Amino acid sequence: MTKPNIAIIIGSTRPTRFADIPTAWVEAQARARADIDVEVLDLRDYPMPFFDEVASNAWAPSKNPVAVAWQKKLAEFDGYIFVVAEYNRSITAALKNALDQAYVEWGHKPMGAIAYGSMGGTSALQHLRTIAVELQMVPVRNSVSIGGADFFKVHPGMGGSGNLADIDGAIAKSATALLDDIVWWAKATMAARAKAVAQAA
DSSP: OOOOEEEEEEOOOOTTOSTHHHHHHHHHHHHTOSSOEEEEEEGGGOOOOSOOSSSOTTTSOOOOHHHHHHHHHHTTOSEEEEEEEOBTTBOOHHHHHHHHTOSTTTTTOEEEEEEESTTTTHHHHHHHHHHHHHTTOEEOSOOEEEOHHHHHHHOGGGTOOSOGGGGHHHHHHHHHHHHHHHHHHHHHHHHHHHHHHHHHO
8 A cells, every 4th residue: 555645734824824833843743754645735825715616516516726726636635634723712714714615535534633822722623623524534533732831932923932843842742643643544544445446446
């Protein structure tokens, strides 16, 4: 079986976003492994309108060319790691819209997250997991949360260092557990999807 190909999706598009720092960190953790391939997807590169299609692409083809390009890109991957900012106890509008702009492509693939915010992004992550279930993804158990004193220690907009190495001791084990989960479930769902395709042929 080929190595799982996993997208790391940056869930914030703000000019002042913190997301680039945890994205680079978790990408480095993944690239240090021999059992996974990763690619970063930035929602800034897919400027989709708020969902205005006649229906989900589960029911009707999407018309917006950027949304179609987004769907085609998502289809390349065997699972997803979301970089999740918490806005008022939920995910960003940009990420919710990106989730809504596809359906078929998400299904039967694992998802996990590195979340951040003053409370570690935990409420946003729980909301994301609920959405993922509806989109037929497989939320994994482990995640990375950056919150509290650690968040302020590394957030450069709040006087922090901008260097996640400063809190590596607090998050490295969680990252390993997250990636282990993603690899295991990606391999399992890849095999299951291949079997379903073979049975349908």
